[in-house]
Amino acid sequence: MGKKRKISCLSEYRNEFPHTESCIYFNHASRSPMPKRSLQAMYAFLEKSVKSGEEIDDEAFEVLAETRRDLAKLLGCSQSEIALLPNTGMGINLAAHGIHFKEGESVVLAVNEFPSNYYPWANLKSKGVQIQFAELERGCVTPQTIEAAIDDTTKAVSLSMVDYSRGYRPDLKAIGELCKRKKVTLVVDGMQSVGVMDFDVKDYEIDVLACGGGKWLMGPQGAGFAYISEKTQDWLKPAFTTWLSVMSSFDFENLLTRRFDPFPGARKFELGTYPYADYYALRESLKLILEIGIDEIWRSSSLSCQLLLDYLGTSRYEILSSTDDARRSSIVAFTCKDVDKLYNRLKEKNFILSKREGAIRVSFHFYNTEEEVRHLIDELTQNG
Numbered sequence: 001m002g003k004k005r006k007i008s009c010l011s012e013y014r015n016e017f018p019h020t021e022s023c024i025y026f027n028h029a030s031r032s033p034m035p036k037r038s039l040q041a042m043y044a045f046l047e048k049s050v051k052s053g054e055e056i057d058d059e060a061f062e063v064l065a066e067t068r069r070d071l072a073k074l075l076g077c078s079q080s081e082i083a084l085l086p087n088t089g090m091g092i093n094l095a096a097h098g099i100h101f102k103e104g105e106s107v108v109l110a111v112n113e114f115p116s117n118y119y120p121w122a123n124l125k126s127k128g129v130q131i132q133f134a135e136l137e138r139g140c141v142t143p144q145t146i147e148a149a150i151d152d153t154t155k156a157v158s159l160s161m162v163d164y165s166r167g168y169r170p171d172l173k174a175i176g177e178l179c180k181r182k183k184v185t186l187v188v189d190g191m192q193s194v195g196v197m198d199f200d201v202k203d204y205e206i207d208v209l210a211c212g213g214g215k216w217l218m219g220p221q222g223a224g225f226a227y228i229s230e231k232t233q234d235w236l237k238p239a240f241t242t243w244l245s246v247m248s249s250f251d252f253e254n255l256l257t258r259r260f261d262p263f264p265g266a267r268k269f270e271l272g273t274y275p276y277a278d279y280y281a282l283r284e285s286l287k288l289i290l291e292i293g294i295d296e297i298w299r300s301s302s303l304s305c306q307l308l309l310d311y312l313g314t315s316r317y318e319i320l321s322s323t324d325d326a327r328r329s330s331i332v333a334f335t336c337k338d339v340d341k342l343y344n345r346l347k348e349k350n351f352i353l354s355k356r357e358g359a360i361r362v363s364f365h366f367y368n369t370e371e372e373v374r375h376l377i378d379e380l381t382q383n384g
Contacts, residue, residue: 010292010296010300010366010367011369013035013288013292013366013367014367014369015036016035016036016037016288016367017033017035017036017367018036019033020367022350023350023351023352024350024351024352024368024372024375024376025352025368026351026352026353026362026363026364026368026372026376027352027353027354027363028196028215028216028330028363028364028365029164029167029192029215029216029330029331029354029361029363030215030354030363031214031215031221032195032214032215032216032217032218032365033218034218034219034220034281034285035218035284035285035288037284037287037288038218038219038220038281038282038284038285038288039281040284041280041281041283041284042220042277042278042280042281044280045060045276045277045280046277057252060274060276063276063279063280063283064084064274064276064279065079066283067084067225067279067282067283067286068082068084068225070283070286070287070290071225071227071286073290074194074195074286074289074290074294075194075200075201075209075227076199076200076201076202076203077201077202077227077229078230078265079265080230080264080265080266080267081227081228081229081230081233081265081266082225082226082227082266083225083226083227083228083266083267083268083269083270084223084224084225084270084274084279085210085224085225085226085269085270085271086212086222086223086224086271086275087116087212087221087222087224088116088117088189088190088191088210088211088212088224089116089119089120089210090210090224090226090271091208091209091210091211091224091225091226092116092117092120092121092158092187092189092210093120093239094208094210094226094228094236094238094239094269095120095156095158095185095187095207095208095210095226095236096120096121096123096124096239097120097124097237097239098236098237098238098239098269099155099156099185099236100235100237101124101127101128101129101155102128103127103128103129104128104130104153105128105129105130105153105154105155106129106130106131106132106151106153106154106155107121107124107129107130107131107132107154107155107156107157107158108131108132108133108134108146108149108150108154108156108157108158108184109121109131109132109133109134109157109158109159110133110134110136110141110159110160110163110170111133111134111135111136112136112163112165113158113159113160113189114160114164114189114191116189116191117158117159117160117189118131121158130153132149132150132151132153132154133149134146134148134149135148135149138322139163139166139168139320139321139322140163140168140169140170140322140327141159141170141175142170142171143171143174143175143178146159146175146178147178147182150178150182150184154182154184155184155185156184156185156186156187157175157179157184157185157186157187158186158187158188158189159172159175159186159187159188159189160188160189160191160192161188161189161190161192161193161194161197161199161209162192162193162197162329162331163192163329163331164191164192164331164356165333165356165357165359165361166320166321166322166331166333166357166359167192167321167322167328167329167330167331167332167333167361167363168321168322168327168329169193169197169322169326169327169328169329170327171326171327172188172199172204172206173203173204173205176203176204176205176206177205179205179207180205185207185208185232186204186205186206186207186208187206187207187208187209187210188204188206188208188209188210189209189210189211190209190210190211190227191210191211191212191215192215192216192329192331193216193329194209194211194216194217195215195216195217195218195289195294195297196216196294196297196298196301196329196330196365196366197216197294197298197329197330198294198295198297198298201227201229206227206229207228207229207231207232208226208227208228208229208232208236209226209227210224210225210226210227211224211225211226212224213225213278213282213285216330216365217282217285217286217289218285218288218289218365219278219281219282219285219286220277220278220281220282222275222278223275223278223279223281223282226266226269227266228266228269230265233265233266233268236269238262238268238269239269240271241262241268242270242271242272243255243272244270244271244272244273244274245262245263245267245268245269245270245271246259246260246261246262246263246268247259247261247262247263248261292366296366297365297366298330300364300366300368301330301364301365301366301368302328302330304330304364304368304370304373305328305329305330305331305332305364307370307373307374307377308332308362308373308376308377309321309323309332311377311380312332312334312380315380315381316336317334317335317336317380318334318335318336319332319333319334320333320334320335320359321333321334330363330364330365331361331362331363332361332362332363332364333356333359333360333361333362334359334360334362335358335359335360336383339355339358339359339360340355342360342380342383343355343360345379345383346360346376346379349379351376351379362376
């Protein structure tokens with residue numbers, strides 16, 4: 001057997017995160033602090049724009065192109081399947097309004113879906129679209145509960161790859177195969193998985209995946225994307241069309257030609273002028289993720305989770321997350337008799353984490369260390 005590896009062998013990247021000097025940050029499922037390199041890229045763009053006044057359109061569009069390319073590398077798809085969008089909700093709306101629903105048809109959701117993956121579909125009720133809810137088994141939807149919710153009216157299934165509150169990870173590969181067999185569109189909220197979890201969208205038969213950049217991707221809020229598979233692009237109708245959705249708009253000297261020539265690929269789903277500074281930052285965060293390797297990021301965060309779960313399993317705390325390797329994520333949720341008191345105590349001790357649905361939610365990224373996890377365990381032991 002090889003030498004047992006520590007939770008994090010990535011200490012050389014700790015200086016990218018100056019907040020680690022003043023707190024222990026276990027709140028990446030809420031928001032990730034940006035690496036210094038990403039903040040510097042954002043500042044450099046803004047400074048160039050303000051001080052020089054020079055036209056930097058070509059440079060900015062190349063940064064957008066690099067962002068699409070790096071997202072494609074991360075997801076295992078083509079850059080022509082990536083659309084830059086501001087957040088997860090916009091990507092889910094893209095799917096909800098792009099699917100041709102008839103009155104009486106339906107979409108299947110999990111009963112515990114995050115609001116960003118509920119309200120876009122609920123907004124279709126005025127058009128006669130119904131929501132069918134899949135029940136949970138041991139805290140998570142399963143291929144069986146999804147299949148039980150699908151009927152002759154079902155046009156789409158829309159699920160989170162990872163549950164935001166407990167961190168359960170459904171068997172999305174089996175669900176993707178089910179949707180393909182049933183000829184149902186699979187839409188995925190990737191907000192709690194992209195940037196920390198090692199997966200391939202093609203393996204999961206995903207048709208549309210939406211994700212913002214502000215959590216595990218360690219980018220700014222307002223810079224996100226959607227993956228739209230090539231086959232889905234053939235029939236999914238763009239919910240909106242703006243001047244930068246069409247190729248002729250890039251001929252800045254002849255903008256009044258009025259040629260309606262949408263971009264081939266997913267770019268036809270993009271929305272108007274971009275928040276360039278945000279994408280300069282996101283591009284650097286993506287470079288960092290790819291430099292480290294998503295497999296290494298997943299390994300490191302998983303080991304942090306395991307260390308905490310090992311402790312919780314022998315303590316008085318109740319584990320609310322899955323302990324099954326196949327259903328786990330980088331989120332651990334647990335509770336106790338007076339969870340509010342515990343949460344406030346941990347905040348006083350400079351732990352940054354969340355309280356969600358009556359539980360303490362801890363979410364690890366690659367730069368969290370074994371020492372930090374053991375510090376949390378010590379505090380939990382003292383509280384017990």
